Amino acid sequence: MNKIIMLFIAVFISLPVFAQENLEEVKIVKKRKGILKSYTVTGNTTIITSKELLKAACCNLAESFETNPSIDVNFTDALTGTKQIKMLGLTSPYLMITEENVPSVRGASQAYGLSFTPGTWVESIQITKGAGSVVNGYESISGQINTELIKPISDIPFFLNAYGSTDSRFELNTHFNTKISEKWSSSLFLHGNTRVSKNDMNDDGFLDNPLAKQVNVLNRYQYYNEEKGLVSFVNFRYMNDKKQTGELNFDKNRDRGTTNYWGSEINTERLDISTKVGYVFKDMPYQSIGFQNAFNIHDQDSYFGLNQYNIKQSSYYSNLIFNSIISNTMNKFATGLNFTYDKYQEFVNINDYSRIDNSVGAFFEYTYDNDDNFSLILGGRIDNHNRLGTFITPRLHARYNPWEQGVLRFSAGRGKRSANIFAENQPLFASSRKFSVLNSDGNIYGLNPEIAWNYGLSFAQKFSLFGRNADVGIDFYRTDFQNQAVVDLYVKPTILGTQQVQFYNLMGKSIANTMQLEFNYELAKHLNLRSAYKYYDVTTDYLAGKYQNPLQAKHRFFGNLEFETHIKEKGQQWKFDYTLNWIGQQQLPITGLNTINNQTPQVSPSYSLMNAQITRTFSSTFEVYIGGENIGNYKQKNAIIGNENPFGSNFDASVIYAPVFGQMYYAGLRFKIK
Template sequence: MKTKLFSVALLFILSFFSTGVMSQTVKGKVYGVIGESKEFIDGATVVFTGTNIGTLTDEKGFFELENTDNYKSITVSMIGYESDTIEITSGKLIFVHLRSNLTTEQIEVEENRNSKFTGKEIIPTESLTLGEFKKAPSCDLAGCFGSSVTVESKTTDAIFKLKELKILGLDGQYSQILFDGIPIFSGLNAKYGMGSIPGSMLAAINISKGTNSVLQGAESMSGIINVIPRDFNSSEKVFLNLYMNDMLERQINLNTAHKFENWSTILSGHLTGEAMRMDYNRDGFLDAPLVYRNMIYNKWTYDSPAGNFKFELAGKYNSETKTGGEQSFNESSDKWSDDVYGQVIDFKIYDLYSKAGRTFENGDEIKFFAGFSRHDNNSYLGTLEYIATQNIFWTSGFYSWKINSDAKLNSGLSYRFDHLTENITMSESKIRSLLPKYENKEHFPGIFSELDYTNILKNLSLLAGVRVDFHNQYGTVVTPRGLLRYQLAENTLLRGSLGTAFRVPKVLIENMNVLSGSKDLLIANNLNPDKLVNFGITLTQDIKFDFIDGTLNLDFYRSDFSSRVISIYDREPGKVFVENLEGNSYSNVFQAEINVQTPLNFSFTGAYKFTDFILDHKGIKKNEPYVPKHQLVATISYATDENDFLVDLTTNWFGKRPLPSTKFNPPKYQYADFSEPYAVVNLQATKVWEMLEIYAGLENIFDVEQKNPIIAADDPFGPYFDTSFVYGPTTGREFYVGIRYKILR
């Protein structure tokens, strides 16, 4: 019988009251857990304590015993898990959670179908795990959030289909993306590098809203997306994923993991081949860019025999070329031409990072982190050429003092260097108000301290920290943050957060979709950094009723900008103004989400989000463009008893989005002030064998597509051409098929 991967961070034992002296039926479910993620245990032994009277759990972890002698407790055991004894105090369903005691050499990687959850830690964290990534093709990082209402993966331009990851309604630049906990995925990487992280190389994605820990810096304004790549412990010996869609785009993903005494390693590779040239909407432009991409990632991990020291070293290389524009565009003959419009992006990313940690006998810890990223970008955008290089270096180290069994103090130092050089060459027929070169060097050392106290009062925990950064351009930046966690009842948890954030805008990168069109970009002098205060509150209620097991989460977050760089699209025709906010800007976000697991082989996730995002600038108050007030997400998953056939159906519904004014355009290029609501429905079916999986699916089943996503597509060199006016799907229905093959350890 297969042994499954479980390594427990938290163990819950639920007791229920029972009465009566007559025979009663004892029913329950047995889970193994990893963090807050859990999976049914098949074949666990359940006996009345001190007897041989018992049974085994089935594939769904369910057991049933007739208690004819009125026994008071049951004992649950399974090879690879610590046994547990639970008192029988009710006739209701008993939930049992077992702790894994396997070593990593004994582990076989399996995916949990109930693989999206919100943890119980003081920082509310939504986690997407291996099983979640398999419910859709998840071809790259941006494609991993189809079932998440917390993160919106929004397309920002109609040529290259570049995406941003939005949290709390705020644009993607306000989200801090960490790769394996290292903050080097920003700027050019965040704009272009989503494809450099294929979903098949990921073990998990952890999402936290608002401001939280100060350890990774002050830049997380709307939240943190921590992308966790697979390592030896979370990978099969060999994993191969082959994918192709109906536009004949092909992808190959390969992972292989090995262990050498105290060292372990994983090697991941990715290759994307170009799709066919397609123009289903007949606007003269390619429906999807032609993409050629390759990526390689290698990570080495050392664990000392004593278990008190760990070292990690990893590197990643990515090379990508994208070609878009008119269907007949050929780079070699049409570049700088005024006859055929096209765009080409060619970039390379080099990443290197390391982590080290030592635990002492008294419980103290010391940790060091370092990361470097270089991005070389050469982009031709129809009427201009953009050549840029960005070098990012970040390092941090801290000492963790164990004050007592419930409290620790983390204090340390950090340093960040960010050097961005941008060169622009413009077509003689399209001169804009841009300089030929932009260069910015940021370097800022910092100090920080954070107290983590899990029981400062009964049922109350505290995480409070402050960091002070010394920025070479903006002086001293103080960032205080605090979080509280209060256990209202056994299954009810209340958490709150309050903190500030600070970041320096990358103006050209964040307005790249404007450079792709015909509008002139006018950048004001003396732009200020972005600053905000964020407040949040989260209520988590566990649902445990008969055969239903689930969680309800209710969130409210408010973000108030005290300083913000904004882009104004509708002040003058043909111009976009980038300037400091003169007024205020704030967002209020309410979110409700329920996750339910049933004994009928179905699981359900439903979520609703309300966003009120206001921009009040120079006395003009309006809704933030492209942010819908209402959004619904629902996912229904089904698995057979043998878990050999899986079906996943996901629906994303978006309400009306406020749109930038097009009043200066000719009537045929004008749009309404609000988009129409729309829904995107995706379906995937997977057939599973021991070493092989075949999956097939339809994305956007009902062929919902934004009409005319490119303004003035019939006049790409004219004054009204605009590729940034994207509020909905820019491609229609897509069919795909794929194969996953694995060799287990």
């Protein structure tokens, strides 16, 4: 495969535009590092490779960030076991989450979408802090996460992964790959998971994790013609996910819609079809064109006690990209057109919030790189949206290497988005809270669009300490909202004592100031330390005053130790991995007017979580692994407020700052046919 085609596949089919420089350097270190950080790429981008993903169970995409300090992983509620990610102190809706540069987790899928991509399907993940590339759209505010799936052209003929855990979760993944012809390859990914037993480790009468069943199928086709410079992908995907949670004695056939026992079901069916075509001009290898199209239907039927929530989203996305140079290869540009269509059929109890959103936009992104110590990416786009209006989105990324093995980066950009207030806050349905939207003159649920500016400055330096490799990094980011769909959990209960959640346009300031200090060191041969301290100042002006955003720790510490033995001739090897997360105090929603036994303190206690995994590789084709999560067995006390009366005015399962289940241990195996 020649160099031109390799560059095309990486740039126009896979990697973000701002990460296209020096890809050969990334390939060189890929075999020995799980997390890659280039000192010559313009954006502040981290690449999580497949090696890093194997250091934890990584059952789905939401669980793939446990060993990475840039992403914070939190539980969303005390019932569904769903994990939510945060970056720069902001939840995932403020991230642009893409799959091979096509928007994936958005709209109706915000709450649970990360759990719909199995970890074994993932080849790598690119994490970019700050506003992303304008090529991918205008919604990115705090960052971008792009997932690369395993490519048919490079996949092995067969892969098997089996997994089981002490919380009765079982998974099976199989991959089949075949070379159809000289130019066509195909992969079939099959995933199934289930949880069959009821667990109540904290004795509150509610399931700690849902009874669940998921079937997920992906069929990929890749066409590659080296002579013509043509590459294309066609993907077909179907997913069916069912969850049941609530009280131990809840029977969905008997108790749904009654007050016998509190229960919930979340049933989701999803269909995705996508295509990509890319062409490199043979006479001008620096010039190419790519065309992406994606269609999906996301259909969720759910209820939470007596609250009914149904949403169906039908979407179409199209992106045309043209890449070329200006005079020479130090001056590159990407330009093109986007089109997005979203049809929402959304029902909250008896209220119909259905709508149609569509937008068309054009973008231009200029890249300057002197192939030495400076690069710059300046981009802008103009979009016309039927609800957001016509607006301009500017983005800037810059890199400067002041000396060898040191890099200074700066970024700034604007993001704009529609807040899907019900889909993004589904855990609040598992409470007695009364939902109120205070504004009515906006175009999205009566609210105005969210607009924010993000600014970032980072510095990283490699050096030698006591004869061993080390590196440090520090970054500062600030997100400043011009408008935000505020989710207010600090509002006082109604006269009848019912808790509330209010949604309204920002009336004041909402900012997120974050700092991360990272230190990585090779303690000994094959023994590496990765550590980070993170500080978050995330505040909003609520109706009751200025507060730290709820359930957001101001201080966090991350540490990871990894050790690998020497690989023997037959591929035999031991791998050990240990991760520590210390989470500081978190501001909790107001519960002061609840009955005394259902009140929570103003802030949560700080706590630590420990995860570990041991992998034994017997050959290049077979390995087994065992591991544990929350080994210290830390559990949140009184995780469900008002659990003794789930249909009463104090009930709330959404105030979660720590694990509910406690210790969890797992084991699994991986088998390959190469």
